[in-house]
Amino acid sequence: MAEKLLTREKGFSEWYVDVVLKAKLADYSDVKGCMVIRPNGYAIWENMQRVLDKMFKDTGHRNAYFPLLIPESFLRKEAEHVEGFAPQLAVVTHAGGKKLEEAYVIRPTSETIINSMFSRWIQSYRDLPLLLNQWANVMRWEMRTRLFLRTTEFLWQEGHTCHETEKEAEDETLKMLEVYRAFAEDYMAMPVLAGRKSDSEKFAGALRTYSIEAMMQDKKALQAGTSHALGQNFAKAFNTQFQGRDGKQAYVWQSSWGVSTRLIGGLILTHSDDAGFVAPPKLAATHVVIIIIGRTPEERGPVREKAHALAADLKKAGLGVIVDDDESKGPGFKYFEYELQGVCLRVELGPKDLAKEQVVMVRRDTRQKDFVPISQAVAHAEGMLDQMQKDLFAKAKKLRDDSTFEVNSYDELKAKADAGFMLAHWCEDPACEARIKEETAATTRNRPFTLEQKPGACVACGKPSPGRIVFSKAY
RNA sequence: CGGGGCGUAGCGCAGCCUGGUAGCGCGCCUGCCUUGGGCGCAGGAGGUCGCAGGUUCGAAUCCUGUCGCCCCGACCA
Numbered sequence: 001m002a003e004k005l006l007t008r009e010k011g012f013s014e015w016y017v018d019v020v021l022k023a024k025l026a027d028y029s030d031v032k033g034c035m036v037i038r039p040n041g042y043a044i045w046e047n048m049q050r051v052l053d054k055m056f057k058d059t060g061h062r063n064a065y066f067p068l069l070i071p072e073s074f075l076r077k078e079a080e081h082v083e084g085f086a087p088q089l090a091v092v093t094h095a096g097g098k099k100l101e102e103a104y105v106i107r108p109t110s111e112t113i114i115n116s117m118f119s120r121w122i123q124s125y126r127d128l129p130l131l132l133n134q135w136a137n138v139m140r141w142e143m144r145t146r147l148f149l150r151t152t153e154f155l156w157q158e159g160h161t162c163h164e165t166e167k168e169a170e171d172e173t174l175k176m177l178e179v180y181r182a183f184a185e186d187y188m189a190m191p192v193l194a195g196r197k198s199d200s201e202k203f204a205g206a207l208r209t210y211s212i213e214a215m216m217q218d219k220k221a222l223q224a225g226t227s228h229a230l231g232q233n234f235a236k237a238f239n240t241q242f243q244g245r246d247g248k249q250a251y252v253w254q255s256s257w258g259v260s261t262r263l264i265g266g267l268i269l270t271h272s273d274d275a276g277f278v279a280p281p282k283l284a285a286t287h288v289v290i291i292i293i294g295r296t297p298e299e300r301g302p303v304r305e306k307a308h309a310l311a312a313d314l315k316k317a318g319l320g321v322i323v324d325d326d327e328s329k330g331p332g333f334k335y336f337e338y339e340l341q342g343v344c345l346r347v348e349l350g351p352k353d354l355a356k357e358q359v360v361m362v363r364r365d366t367r368q369k370d371f372v373p374i375s376q377a378v379a380h381a382e383g384m385l386d387q388m389q390k391d392l393f394a395k396a397k398k399l400r401d402d403s404t405f406e407v408n409s410y411d412e413l414k415a416k417a418d419a420g421f422m423l424a425h426w427c428e429d430p431a432c433e434a435r436i437k438e439e440t441a442a443t444t445r446n447r448p449f450t451l452e453q454k455p456g457a458c459v460a461c462g463k464p465s466p467g468r469i470v471f472s473k474a475y
Numbered sequence: 476c477g478g479g480g481c482g483u484a485g486c487g488c489a490g491c492c493u494g495g496u497a498g499c500g501c502g503c504c505u506g507c508c509u510u511g512g513g514c515g516c517a518g519g520a521g522g523u524c525g526c527a528g529g530u531u532c533g534a535a536u537c538c539u540g541u542c543g544c545c546c547c548g549a550c551c552a
Contacts, residue, residue: 032544087550108551143476143550150551186487203552211552223552260552293511300510332512350511360511 005340007274012218013146019268020461023277023341033145035150036278037261040341041148043285044264045155047192049135049285051187052157052259055179061131061159066113069104069395074112077237081111088140090152100233104364106139110387111205111230111256114160116240122162122242122252129172130162130252147428148265149222158446162240162252166231167183169253173229176257177210180225188263189393189398192215193421193470195446200430203256213445215400216269219420221472223264223443227257265475268358270396271365277342278365280392281385287319287342288381291334293350299329306351306374313378321384339364342389345381363388406468410459413471417442421472423451425465427458436460436471445470 006018020026024196025041037045049313053063069092070288075082092104101253107113114132122130139153163169177194183191192212206228206447214222234240235251244250271278281287290307294300302326322343324334331348338346348360359377361370372380403420407413416422417440419446426432426444436459446469447453453467 028544030543084551138552140551143547144548154552156552226552258552262552291511295510327510330510330512330514332510332514337511337513346513352511 003454005274005276008217016265016269017147019272019277023089023197025264025268025277027473028145028147031152033142035147035151037155040285041264044267044279044283045261046258047283047285048187049157052179052183053133053135055183056133056157056159059131059175059179060129061161062279063190064132064134065136066107066117066134066277068107070101070110070113072105074116075105077112077371078205078234078360080233081205081237085109088142090139090141102131105134108138108140109256110134110136110138110158111160111234112238113147113241115234115254118160118235118252119238119240121373122240124243125164125245127242128164128252129163129168131159131172132161133157133159146203146265146475148268149262150432151261154261156258158256158258162235163254164250164252165246166244166253169231170229173208173255173257176255177212177225177227178352180212180227180257180259182265183259184212184214184224185393187280187282188264188267188270189282189389189396190224191393191397192450193446194289195448195451195470197226197446198426198428198430198433198444198469200433201444201446203228205230207233207258211446214266214270215403215421215472216266216475217399218269219399219403219418219472221421221470221474222262222266222269223445223474224263225257225259228255230254246407249293259353262475269475271392272342273365275336275385276340278392279342279344281344281389284342284344285296286322286341287385288345288347289322289324289334289338289343290347290349291331291338292323292325293348295418299351300325301347302354303351306354307347310347310349310374310377314381315343317378317379317382323411344385347381365392407459409463413442413459415439416475417473421445421470423468424459424471425456425467426469427461427463429461429463429470432458432460440471441473442471443474445474457473 004013009172026035026037029036042139044073071397088108091104093100127367134225135157137153137155142150142152145151181192184190192214197209197211208229210227211223212225214224216222232251240252241249290311292303292307307323311323314321344364346362352361357374358371359374361372365388371423388432405416405422407416407422413422433444451468456465458465
């Protein structure tokens with residue numbers, strides 16, 4: 001790992017790939033379009049899972065698991081759904097040495113197979129609401145892939161719920177979007193806009209789709225999570241009915257919502273720098289690395305002892321800690337290596353520090369260097385991590401806010417297409433949306449709930465618009 | 476599917492045009508030395524040159540075919 005990392009200035013997307021590979025987050029596999037998530041990357045995913053899973057449980061959901069293979073006929077039952085996913089399906093046609101009677105598709109999402117079970121499990125309004133979540137892998141055959149951001153197979157969670165009324169289902173849809181917003185901002189330190197997607201951007205088979213949208217360092221948007229109001233579309237396709245309080249049969253109202261390992265890509269594109277990966281403390285795999293410095297065994301012995309004692313204290317405080325006692329590599333080498341891998345804090349501990357009863361503590365993102373009495377090391381580390389979490393969010397938010405503009409003409413929209421988020425009036429005609437995409441490469445991201453809606457004139461055609469929507473280039 | 480590129484040691488590459496003992500850097504192993512921002516020295520291990528045919532006395536190199544991957548455009552979390 002002797003070569004330097006590419007810089008963002010020189011080529012943003014090459015830099016991104018370089019960070020992923022050199023920080024050992026993931027690697028290309030021998031399967032086209034598929035990646036291997038390495039321990040450094042998987043640890044981040046495990047932390048995300050742990051936090052999100054608790055949030056789902058706290059909002060009343062339970063985990064379940066459904067099959068990877070879905071009978072092809074299931075997908076066909078919902079017309080819009082199959083049309084949307086058909087180009088991306090991988091299909092199993094042979095098994096056990098024979099051609100199958102009916103082919104199976106490898107799940108691109110699980111609405112259909114889950115509904116096939118819902119229809120068996122639900123009889124009465126007393127069975128509702130039914131609130132499930134599944135952690136799983138899915139497969140979507142993509143034309144063009146990018147590590148974490150878009151791969152053929154990826155890991156995600158998909159929530160699937162059934163409700164008695166449309167309002168309840170809608171409330172659930174928005175509640176889970178809010179869970180995603182809170183997770184993105186409070187844990188990933190990634191500011192997002194929560195809002196509604198345009199019809200052309202909505203999930204195949206949904207009535208309405210909502211998303212959280214983040215701005216990456218190159219000012220392009222990343223859709224970081226989606227929540228769908230499915231209405232009764234799948235319920236009708238699978239006959240998922242219940243007997244209501246009035247004694248009549250009715251179709252359930254449903255929601256579904258998901259986030260994926262794409263979030264790890266979002267984390268990288270939001271916080272990392274020319275020295276490598278930067279992880280927000282709340283999701284970091286390793287919070288502290290203690291580097292032992294010393295020339296001779298006489299010097300290293302006491303330092304080592306102190307380092308392990310400190311590591312134990314830090315672990316007791318709930319932090320992820322590594323003690324690096326490898327004598328075959330110099331300290332300088334290690335500084336670069338751990339910065340590359342995104343360890344939040346570096347503690348340097350050598351003979352000079354022992355003499356002064358102190359440690360040197362360096363923050364990954366700012367390289368702020370503090371000399372701290374050993375007795376206060378744990379508290380100081382916690383303080384630095386806390387501040388780092390806040391600062392990462394503030395920095396990302398400033399970039400986004402500084403790169404968000406109101407645009408009032410088509411010329412302006414064309415001119416600012418690379419400058420960030422553009423708030424523009426749109427008449428809701430898909431033709432205008434398509435034309436803008438064609439001519440500027442910017443697409444509608446969502447209509448943020450926080451953006452006050454006042455009527456205006458569509459930037460493309462001049463017809464009345466109900467309010468501004470976010471346009472941006474996107475991943 | 477269209478356009479471009481690449482397959483030679485774990486990684487990055489040279490060699491190919493003009494056929495003749497398979498090389499360099501990094502990494503790895505051993506020993507010594509060093510350690511507060513990518514140490515140094517010495518020795519060493521490691522490759523059916525993507526695969527299959529063909530031309531030739533002889534192919535990494537020339538020809539044909541084939542497979543795979545990456546990058547750029549049209550679908551998507």
